[in-house]
Amino acid sequence: MTETTSMQLVPTLSEEELRLIDAEIAHVPYRSAVAIDALKIVQQHRGWVSDESIKAIASYLDMSADELDGIATFYNLIFRRPVGDKVILLCNSISCWIKGCDGLQQKITEQLGVQFGETTSDNRYTLLPVTCLGACDKAPVMMVGEELHEDVAESSIVRILGGSTEP
Amino acid sequence: MPTIRIDGVEYEVQAGKNLLESCLSLGLDLPYFCWHPAMGSIGACRQCAVVQYQSEEDEQAGRGRIVMGCMTPVSDGAIFSLDGDRAREFREAIVESLMLNHPHDCPVCAEGGECHLQDMTVMVGHRDRHYRGRKNTHRNQYLGPLLNHEMNRCIACYRCTRYYRDYAGGTDLAAMAAHDHVYFGRHEEGILESEFAGNLVEVCPTGVFTDKTLVHDYTRKWDLQSAPSVCVGCGVGCNTLPGERYGRLKRIHNRFNVEVNGYFLCDRGRFGGGFVNNQQRLDYPGLRGDDGRYNAVDHHQALQHMAEACRNARVAAIGSPRTSIEANFLLRQLVGTDNFCPGFTELEQTLVNLALELQQQSSAVIADIRSVESADAVLILGEDLTNTAPRLALAVRQSVRNKAYEMAAGLGLETWQDAAIRNLAQDRRSPLFIAASGDTRLDDVAEQHLSLAPQDVARLGFEVAAAIRGGGGVGNSDTAAGRIAAALMEAKRPLVISGTSSGSPQALQAAAAVAEALAGAGHRPMLNFTVPEANSLGQAMLTGSAAPSLEAIAERCDRGEIDTLLVLENDLYHRTPAALADRLLHSDSAIIAVDGLDNRTTSAARLVLPAANFAETEGTLVSLEGRAQRHYPVFLPQGERRPSWVWLLACMKELGHPTATDLHQFDDITRACAATVPALAGITGAAPDHHFLNVGVKIPRQPHRYSGRTAMRADISVHEPKQPEDEESPLAFSMEGLNRWQPGALLPFVWAPGWNSNQSLHRFQSEVGGPLRGGTAGMRLLGAGTTGPTAAIDPPPSFTPVEGRWQLVARHRIFGSEELSALSPGICELVEPGFVEMRGADAHGLGLTEGDGVELDAGLATLAVKINDSIPPGCLGYAVGHAGTANLAAGASVSLAKATNWQRPPQVISTDRSGGGHV
Amino acid sequence: MSLDRPLTRNVRADRSPTDMAAYEANGGYQGLKAAVGKLSPADCLEILKDSNLRGRGGAGFPTGMKWSFVPMGDKCSPGDKYLICNADEMEPGTFKDRLLLECDPHQLIEGMIVAAYTLQANVAYIFIRAEYFKAAALLREAIAACHQKNYLGNNILGSDYSLEIHIHASAGRYICGEETALISSLEGKRANPRAKPPFPQVSGLWGRPTIVNNVETLCNVHHIIERGADWFKSLGLTEDAGTKMYGVSGRVKRPGCWELPMGTPVREILEEYAGGMADGYSLKGFLPGGGSTDFLVGEHLDLAMDYETIGKAGSRMGTGTMIILDDKTCPVGFVKNLIEFFARESCGFCTPCRDGLPWSAQVLDDIQHGRGRDEDMDTLARQVKFIGAIGNTHCALAPGAMEPLQSAMKYFPEAFEQHIQGSCRHCSGGGH
Numbered sequence A: 001m002t003e004t005t006s007m008q009l010v011p012t013l014s015e016e017e018l019r020l021i022d023a024e025i026a027h028v029p030y031r032s033a034v035a036i037d038a039l040k041i042v043q044q045h046r047g048w049v050s051d052e053s054i055k056a057i058a059s060y061l062d063m064s065a066d067e068l069d070g071i072a073t074f075y076n077l078i079f080r081r082p083v084g085d086k087v088i089l090l091c092n093s094i095s096c097w098i099k100g101c102d103g104l105q106q107k108i109t110e111q112l113g114v115q116f117g118e119t120t121s122d123n124r125y126t127l128l129p130v131t132c133l134g135a136c137d138k139a140p141v142m143m144v145g146e147e148l149h150e151d152v153a154e155s156s157i158v159r160i161l162g163g164s165t166e167p
Numbered sequence B: 001m002p003t004i005r006i007d008g009v010e011y012e013v014q015a016g017k018n019l020l021e022s023c024l025s026l027g028l029d030l031p032y033f034c035w036h037p038a039m040g041s042i043g044a045c046r047q048c049a050v051v052q053y054q055s056e057e058d059e060q061a062g063r064g065r066i067v068m069g070c071m072t073p074v075s076d077g078a079i080f081s082l083d084g085d086r087a088r089e090f091r092e093a094i095v096e097s098l099m100l101n102h103p104h105d106c107p108v109c110a111e112g113g114e115c116h117l118q119d120m121t122v123m124v125g126h127r128d129r130h131y132r133g134r135k136n137t138h139r140n141q142y143l144g145p146l147l148n149h150e151m152n153r154c155i156a157c158y159r160c161t162r163y164y165r166d167y168a169g170g171t172d173l174a175a176m177a178a179h180d181h182v183y184f185g186r187h188e189e190g191i192l193e194s195e196f197a198g199n200l201v202e203v204c205p206t207g208v209f210t211d212k213t214l215v216h217d218y219t220r221k222w223d224l225q226s227a228p229s230v231c232v233g234c235g236v237g238c239n240t241l242p243g244e245r246y247g248r249l250k251r252i253h254n255r256f257n258v259e260v261n262g263y264f265l266c267d268r269g270r271f272g273g274g275f276v277n278n279q280q281r282l283d284y285p286g287l288r289g290d291d292g293r294y295n296a297v298d299h300h301q302a303l304q305h306m307a308e309a310c311r312n313a314r315v316a317a318i319g320s321p322r323t324s325i326e327a328n329f330l331l332r333q334l335v336g337t338d339n340f341c342p343g344f345t346e347l348e349q350t351l352v353n354l355a356l357e358l359q360q361q362s363s364a365v366i367a368d369i370r371s372v373e374s375a376d377a378v379l380i381l382g383e384d385l386t387n388t389a390p391r392l393a394l395a396v397r398q399s400v401r402n403k404a405y406e407m408a409a410g411l412g413l414e415t416w417q418d419a420a421i422r423n424l425a426q427d428r429r430s431p432l433f434i435a436a437s438g439d440t441r442l443d444d445v446a447e448q449h450l451s452l453a454p455q456d457v458a459r460l461g462f463e464v465a466a467a468i469r470g471g472g473g474v475g476n477s478d479t480a481a482g483r484i485a486a487a488l489m490e491a492k493r494p495l496v497i498s499g500t501s502s503g504s505p506q507a508l509q510a511a512a513a514v515a516e517a518l519a520g521a522g523h524r525p526m527l528n529f530t531v532p533e534a535n536s537l538g539q540a541m542l543t544g545s546a547a548p549s550l551e552a553i554a555e556r557c558d559r560g561e562i563d564t565l566l567v568l569e570n571d572l573y574h575r576t577p578a579a580l581a582d583r584l585l586h587s588d589s590a591i592i593a594v595d596g597l598d599n600r601t602t603s604a605a606r607l608v609l610p611a612a613n614f615a616e617t618e619g620t621l622v623s624l625e626g627r628a629q630r631h632y633p634v635f636l637p638q639g640e641r642r643p644s645w646v647w648l649l650a651c652m653k654e655l656g657h658p659t660a661t662d663l664h665q666f667d668d669i670t671r672a673c674a675a676t677v678p679a680l681a682g683i684t685g686a687a688p689d690h691h692f693l694n695v696g697v698k699i700p701r702q703p704h705r706y707s708g709r710t711a712m713r714a715d716i717s718v719h720e721p722k723q724p725e726d727e728e729s730p731l732a733f734s735m736e737g738l739n740r741w742q743p744g745a746l747l748p749f750v751w752a753p754g755w756n757s758n759q760s761l762h763r764f765q766s767e768v769g770g771p772l773r774g775g776t777a778g779m780r781l782l783g784a785g786t787t788g789p790t791a792a793i794d795p796p797p798s799f800t801p802v803e804g805r806w807q808l809v810a811r812h813r814i815f816g817s818e819e820l821s822a823l824s825p826g827i828c829e830l831v832e833p834g835f836v837e838m839r840g841a842d843a844h845g846l847g848l849t850e851g852d853g854v855e856l857d858a859g860l861a862t863l864a865v866k867i868n869d870s871i872p873p874g875c876l877g878y879a880v881g882h883a884g885t886a887n888l889a890a891g892a893s894v895s896l897a898k899a900t901n902w903q904r905p906p907q908v909i910s911t912d913r914s915g916g917g918h919v
Numbered sequence C: 001m002s003l004d005r006p007l008t009r010n011v012r013a014d015r016s017p018t019d020m021a022a023y024e025a026n027g028g029y030q031g032l033k034a035a036v037g038k039l040s041p042a043d044c045l046e047i048l049k050d051s052n053l054r055g056r057g058g059a060g061f062p063t064g065m066k067w068s069f070v071p072m073g074d075k076c077s078p079g080d081k082y083l084i085c086n087a088d089e090m091e092p093g094t095f096k097d098r099l100l101l102e103c104d105p106h107q108l109i110e111g112m113i114v115a116a117y118t119l120q121a122n123v124a125y126i127f128i129r130a131e132y133f134k135a136a137a138l139l140r141e142a143i144a145a146c147h148q149k150n151y152l153g154n155n156i157l158g159s160d161y162s163l164e165i166h167i168h169a170s171a172g173r174y175i176c177g178e179e180t181a182l183i184s185s186l187e188g189k190r191a192n193p194r195a196k197p198p199f200p201q202v203s204g205l206w207g208r209p210t211i212v213n214n215v216e217t218l219c220n221v222h223h224i225i226e227r228g229a230d231w232f233k234s235l236g237l238t239e240d241a242g243t244k245m246y247g248v249s250g251r252v253k254r255p256g257c258w259e260l261p262m263g264t265p266v267r268e269i270l271e272e273y274a275g276g277m278a279d280g281y282s283l284k285g286f287l288p289g290g291g292s293t294d295f296l297v298g299e300h301l302d303l304a305m306d307y308e309t310i311g312k313a314g315s316r317m318g319t320g321t322m323i324i325l326d327d328k329t330c331p332v333g334f335v336k337n338l339i340e341f342f343a344r345e346s347c348g349f350c351t352p353c354r355d356g357l358p359w360s361a362q363v364l365d366d367i368q369h370g371r372g373r374d375e376d377m378d379t380l381a382r383q384v385k386f387i388g389a390i391g392n393t394h395c396a397l398a399p400g401a402m403e404p405l406q407s408a409m410k411y412f413p414e415a416f417e418q419h420i421q422g423s424c425r426h427c428s429g430g431g432h
């Protein structure tokens, strides 16, 4: 029964996604152990993890959608709602706070018109807070996509974010 | 036994326990939430904190550190403080933290008055609120017609998901999110899939999961009148506590019996009693006039008519395997042994008697639930236990954990260290093999599931037995039988389970043969058989295999040999194909039906006597493991409804029947039956008789806060009426008396000072999780036999599919296969329309897809098709007991054709989609 | 080749990564060659025990002792145990592992091979935080390069020892750094910590014996095996042997991270390496080793930065990366930021942490924004007592969270009082 259902659902995962998930499965003793990797793989391809993705991944990993959702919603970097093309991870932990991350946040909000947790109307950016990025000597820091920006000054926000999306 | 010191007092405690359970066993109040006696410890809530000292100096110096009672083993010489300020302040702080986001909605909460969180709040003395912030709120989910979800009340103890997933094997409830946003629910709204979801009502320490059928018809625990009862949903015989108010059955809770059901019921048992309030309930005797219509008569007239019909007439009777031994016994006395049919069809009679005889003879241990849970290798032949004996399935599910316990023992971990043991064992399990005609709900934990036609299920069993006997075949890992034999031989406590549900006597014989082979090889195997109904085994004990079957009675009806046919609590149209029921009920005999609900059988009767149901009368039932158990009326029947035994006894007196002379009370019948029927000699031991007094007084059915009797009747009179006397039992219909220290069979509710919730149970147990102080309820009538079955039995020929024909195999459903529970609110929404299950290829060949109609044997039945590739080739599953399947019988061979003019049955639309409920 | 700075000898000024060729040219993989197939695992363990290496992940537990709890030889079927590198670095104010990972990935791989060999584990994992994309890519490259040279894979360098290293990039959540939560997460589950006992050394990943070590810890291992315990001990200035990655962040002239002898005095780190306080700022206090350590103040500047000394002073050396509280930054805001962090990162399993931390954060927020009341100080004190002791909670996250709060209340009570009275000199201006 499980197999028939998974056959119906798997096609919603692309071949590329399945190939990457299979590669992870090879390292672990049971399929559901790659739940987090699989969520990340799908997120990498689709930007976020929809309810349909949850069901498709769960059935591919022989687990229930409920269990997988419990895992997906635990981790803050699994996005269960659509995000913009790039996610801005603004560090607001202690060293960056000392060095003025609140000001950066305000500046970004002015620039993009979004608060923490929100996505710009043109869908380019989603702004999220993040735990200490391990670059405290270069505080304040933020990541845009996979790129780390160090010693960020309020004045450099416009440059980093490409100057668009005035509110 | 280790000695520990708590607040300066030394106690001897049991080794291998944790401090929390030890304290509770000692009667010391230590609050807790996440720990559960059946589920062990995880240390999440931190409520059970105590201070532990390393040494006496440590204690004197007031050092010591906070530890969790539930995570701390009791070791000799350990020193603790429960009462010290530090431990107390900590525990109060825990409740205060839990209360930050709790909505304080006790007045409108269905848990109010029996809420563990309320109890613990009072116990720790938390009163003043310091928090000034906002509360987190959550959205609730629709979880189906049985359970209500109110997440705001959640204290995140993780019990629900641990119970639902880890214990009961459900997959559709999970902990979501993190930090103070944790949420316990489903991925999407929808009906909870587990057959054991209802236990969440009792597992949740607050009001997140509550009984939706109660919420709609609400009464607080302290206003419920309740009595010890036994579930009539299946043969397991779980002990229950039904609660009543205003003459309505309000809810059913679990009644702890360490050997039968422990802490848990299945949802058929918990929610399936609602038929008691059904609108089809009969309140007055009805006599059919010449115009064919019923006229209500009073009970004197009814009795006159009944006696008249029996006097100087050829009378036969059909009893019922779902009602008490006493009623059946009286009926048999009334009509005579030769004229008494136990209510079985021929096949059922063969099966049930075989189940009885094989168990009587077998040298295997007939397993109670604790033994089932202790099994370290299990073979199930032909049963989808979750749907045929649900509580037993839950026990088998625990048995596969014995591998984990074994691994844990290697590391010195105690069994209560739940999370640690699960992490250690991961998916390693003790072997469970299931051979059945289609998938079963235990397949997820089975080492192997073999889908075979019933004949082949039996053959496999015989092969396993042969492999064990032959020695050589054992360990032949090429064959399933070899692997199963090897696993059973390797086990210390092997268990074989089969039953009557597949309609295959050979399956029973095969199972007994495996057990015998194991015994022959020096094992002490365990054996269990399911039976169809709550008193099937009692009925077989009463009547034996020679009693006339329904078919035999029908023949006599056909021949006109019966003037009057008495039918006791048995809807023949539910039990047998319509053709047979017609022969029984529409011959020239006058039909007198004694039953609780209006049904097709009562509609065929000339005289209908309204019978009290299980909640309104006493009775003894014999469960599948041969345990005689007594149930008591929770409340007295209204109108002219009487217990069946009362009707029958009155009739016998009316007739001046000689065997009735000395019978006056219920106990007299039990005693007479025990004296007359050797197999039932033990039933008087099921419970104390009505003379029993508990320290000089009766046992109250009402808790001492039971309120408002006067108010209930204020529109009639402000004078409180005298409560009815109960002359038949040691229980009283009042709050006067003593609900402590009594025999285990007489526990009407659990409550103890400071413990309003069901967690008060430990105050009635000899130790936490152990038997009730007053002893375990019920009397085992089956001891281990010694001889083993005598005759060697040849395996049946293997099944060969015949082109164009399909063999019917029985498919049971927890909701729908049993007649009465299916009439209960909530459950009735979950009963599927009748269906057949077939392989995709078979369906394809006939041009059928899921949901299409298929006609069986030109007119035998027309049913919706479900595709299920687990059905063995050549077989066709059919939904036992469901609408449209009454004419089908397991084993029959049918042809199939796509039904023309088929309309898909309408989807059942839930009457209530609201998530959060209000009282 | 600088022998007294073994961990950073390959670190370049521009922080560009060292590849296989450069790593080997500078003496790389000699530890591997000295150990695998040459020394017995038991000998390696002895050396390591002798070396006095203590875990660099924060708790400072002696590494050799931790490893000695792993069942060896017949007591455990081969390949049935695991080594995990904890590269989840998320402790607020901690930025040492990133440096090691990004500048010298081979060093970690070599340390892991020697460690796994010592433990006779055939599979090892690197659990790396999600945001360390660059480090993860470099590690993947390094692993591939090792396979080419047969430093990884089957029968390493002709020995009968085989090892695979897999990388697991996390999906967020600080709690994953806690070693048992990390194991839960690696198993694909919610990262709830596990109660101990059983310790991971006997029942860890997939129920098997497992060792979790910090990046920095593992980077030391092959150096020790190659050069010996005495050499390692000689590197440190105090009992706690070796060198340590120390860091300073906050308003100092040159925030940064340096490998220095274990036990280097705080003042030296702060003044010589970090260049002292930034102009216009003076020191008010500091957290010696990350966001979950207790404040120390000026009087502690001359203490040696090692586990013992800092522990005796009432704090913990933790990760060895200091966070400086300057005189213009409000201590209330400072601890509120930390408590909010820990409240947000609570896994939600146990009550004091899940519900207690948000309450503490709420009280601090009230105080910070002028809604404070006198009794709030009592509330905070009660919370500290309630949450702040190991054992009160299921894991060490919440007690760690209470450390900066309790010490701030001890050293800077006036900051709280001024706030409650509405007169904080830091915050009245609107800044911090």
Ligand SMILES: Cc1cc2nc3c(=O)[nH]c(=O)nc-3n(C[C@H](O)[C@H](O)[C@H](O)COP(=O)(O)O)c2cc1C
Pocket: C054, C055, C056, C057, C058, C059, C060, C061, C063, C086, C087, C088, C089, C090, C091, C174, C175, C176, C177, C178, C179, C180, C212, C213, C214, C215, C217, C218, C395, C396, C397
């Ligand atoms: C909440 C919490 C977070 C932690 N985070 C990390 C971390 O990010 N990296 C790390 O190496 N250790 C972290 N630890 C310590 C680990 O639990 C563990 O002690 C360490 O990885 C062991 O390595 P070591 O013995 O080499 O120090 C954390 C501990 C706690 C309680």
Ligand code: SF4
Pocket: C175, C193, C345, C346, C347, C348, C349, C350, C351, C353, C354, C393, C394, C395, C396, C397, C398, C399
């Ligand atoms: S202290 Fe408790 S809630 Fe907090 S992170 Fe640890 S286990 Fe989770």
Ligand code: FES
Pocket: B020, B031, B032, B033, B034, B035, B042, B043, B044, B045, B046, B047, B048, B049, B068, B069, B070, B071
């Ligand atoms: S009952 Fe002990 S921690 Fe919950």
